[in-house]
Amino acid sequence: MSHEEFEQLLPEALGYELDPERQRRFEKLLNDYPDLRDEYDRLVAVRSRLEQTPSAEALSERSERKMTTHRGGQPRKVTAWVRIAASWLLAFAGGYTTHAMFNANRTGEVRVESPALVSENPSDATSQSPTLSPPVSDEGQTMHDAIREARLRGPRRSMLSQCMVAMLKSAGS
């Protein structure tokens, strides 16, 4: 009788569908009959293995955790004002670059505002015009050289515009 009852209760026990009363009876059977306990434990182990197959939730949680870790624990939020500021900045940089290119092509000169290139001799400084002749670029000047040259010419001027001017000069010479 006990084994028949075990067979009856086993599917619901393995399927988490035993009500409390039947659960008590089932546990009593397991306590009274070690062979039934062994059978039940082995089936529970198999069920647990199936339950422990990797779930998609675990993967997505892990990915999410990884992403937030890379962001210093805080999800990155791009607010509206950041987007507006970025678009204004891009528009300004684009306009300034176009303007610088246009001026360079028209005058063939580059105005340098950086004090780094102004002679340290005060007499020279007074005699010299702030407008310097454009640097003579070697033929085959690389972008690296152009950037270096632009840095030397003044940090206050847009790096991009200086590079573009220097490259145009190089192409023209």
Next chain:
Amino acid sequence: MTNDPFQMLRNDMYGWAFRILGRHHDALDVVQDVFVRWNRHCQADYPASPRAWLRRVTVNCALDAYRKQCRTPTESVDDWAPLEDQRNAQRAPTFDGATTERHDELIRAMAACSETQRFVLAAKIFDEQSFASIARDMDLAPSTVKTHYVRGLQNLRDYLEGQS
């Protein structure tokens, strides 16, 4: 808001396929494959229980995909020798070497069960359905479903204990 069962259950299908395959891209491939079958099947015969239909087809497609990744895809499941290096390269980050081996054993054991037992196991364990619900989906008596469930677990246990 769509009423298409496929769209509503897409995440669940991905989860079922992922449990069997353990790899993101393979699970997505299975969902895509099921989508094609779903559209084809719906035109001919709309299933009474779309969830049950989609679950059954997803599990079968995932097991088929698993078979395709093995060196000898036919004859016996015992002959399946997974291409470990190729598969491990694509594994989900939740897998380490030992877990992969245990998972492969389990999936081979599951593939060795009958289709009805697989269906009940997937519905009960992967989809957490009640016996009554599964019985309705399969148009069977609940007692029959319970029997399939226990026999499925016993088959898995015998297969796994035979391997070790």
